[in-house]
Amino acid sequence: MKISGHRSRIPSARPELIATSTLTVTTPRRGFFDITTEARDFLQEAQAAVGALTLFVRHTSASLTIQENADPDVLTDLTDALDRLAPENGGWIHGSEGPDDMPAHIKTMLTSCSLQVPVESGEMMLGTWQGIYLIEHRAQPHRREIVLQFIGSVSS
Numbered sequence: 001m002k003i004s005g006h007r008s009r010i011p012s013a014r015p016e017l018i019a020t021s022t023l024t025v026t027t028p029r030r031g032f033f034d035i036t037t038e039a040r041d042f043l044q045e046a047q048a049a050v051g052a053l054t055l056f057v058r059h060t061s062a063s064l065t066i067q068e069n070a071d072p073d074v075l076t077d078l079t080d081a082l083d084r085l086a087p088e089n090g091g092w093i094h095g096s097e098g099p100d101d102m103p104a105h106i107k108t109m110l111t112s113c114s115l116q117v118p119v120e121s122g123e124m125m126l127g128t129w130q131g132i133y134l135i136e137h138r139a140q141p142h143r144r145e146i147v148l149q150f151i152g153s154v155s156s
Helices: 036-045 072-085 101-110
Strands: 017-027 031-034 048-057 062-068 114-120 130-136 142-154
Touching (some): 017 130, 031 072, 036 048, 048 062, 062 072, 062 101, 072 101
Antiparallel strands (some): 017 142, 062 130
């Protein structure tokens, strides 16, 4: 079945800038933590115009996702789904850092350690109900580092 669609105009820009910063987040517990505002602040500070924002979490027991930011029940259900896919009592061999360590590694593998978001007119091209989340897979507080990098043109 053939579909028809409409494409928007193609803004073009020559990459003038590579801006990199590390966002440090202290997570209080397991869960989803919205970092969309911090990503927007980074783009504003970098004077980003058109390009791409990459986010990369520097850990193997935490991850990143783009997900709905309107109904908190979505995040609760996603947490429950990840817990069912990688339960603490799954008979894992690796457990040197506690019973939630190996499930945390599995959950990171199932989600993502990096994201890329297009940027136009200095704004991330996220959908209406989309937010960027750091997912903490461990029960105890952790200090997490997320590398933010924009490659593109600068606003004039």
